[in-house]
């Protein structure tokens with residue numbers, strides 16, 4: 001891909017802040033002026049809102065573009081909004097919007113991304129692509145490639161977490177590894193984190209922002225509203241410009257590396273220990289799976305099914321509690337145990353259902 005990093009002239013962390021939705025001219029301008037006073041350089045506001053359910057506020061639409069225009073003229077901030085089709089692109093570009101982003105619900109749809117890409121042909125504009133709602137890195141990369149093929153070279157990505165079924169502490173749990181893999185595949189790509197949509201509440205915005213900086217991401221998109229309690233969308237996760245400024249001041253930016261030799265020696269030693277342990281874990285898992293295969297053969301001889309659910313539930317519970325007494329999170333234990341169980345079933349399945357070799 002032929003792309004360059006966007007926001008060259010803005011120091012890390014790049015911060016894009018503003019309300020989930022532009023709701024009124026007054027709310028948009030008051031939020032923008034207060035953010036500008038706190039040194040924010042890029043203002044976001046949703047004009048067309050992709051809502052999960054009908055009958056929710058779907059954004060003010062076209063009239064809101066003029067409010068963004070006023071923000072740009074009066075504060076000098078760059079302005080950013082979400083586009084989901086060619087009509088949005090055309091209107092946003094005409095209104096002088098500097099940065100467009102593609103939302104998570106649009107990135108999943110290659111038809112929509114293609115339509116947006118074609119509408120953008122020949123334009124010199126920055127486009128940010130949020131991760132798709134499902135944890136599929138290829139859909140994310142595919143959207144970036146479609147835009148790039150349409151001649152958009154100032155591209156970036158935003159990690160806003162992924163949808164899951166059931167309750168978690170997050171609204172959209174992060175998959176840091178997917179965002180890290182994206183950065184590995186496209187080292188020059190600017191990758192931001194959206195702690196607001198990951199968290200779904202105000203309380204985790206700071207810790208997620210710090211985590212994101214510690215993982216060396218380039219910046220943050222944070223929802224900020226002059227009066228979050230009365231926001232028409234995402235009210236629980238928006239923070240005031242003052243709170244945003246306090247969070248940004250608290251962030252610690254750690255260096256990606258150090259020139260100190262003692263630091264490297266200590267770290268190398270510890271890495272060597274970790275490497276040995278990781279190998280040992282894999283070796284032991286392999287040994288465990290060989291025993292699973294032997295069990296599979298015994299079950300086959302006695303004509304017993306692979307799965308005895310009650311036994312597995314009991315082991316999983318015991319191991320999970322043990323893991324937690326050892327300082328491992330219940331979320332991690334649950335993922336680890338499911339992975340081991342699935343692999344074990346697979347190994348038993350292979351030996352039980354392998355066609356017997358002909359003599």
Ligand code: PEP
Pocket residue numbers: 020046050102103104105130160197
């Ligand atoms: C938003 O940024 O307000 C938004 C709708 O985001 P996402 O596409 O991540 O849900």
Ligand code: MN
Pocket residue numbers: 020021223233234
């Ligand atoms: Mn939002």
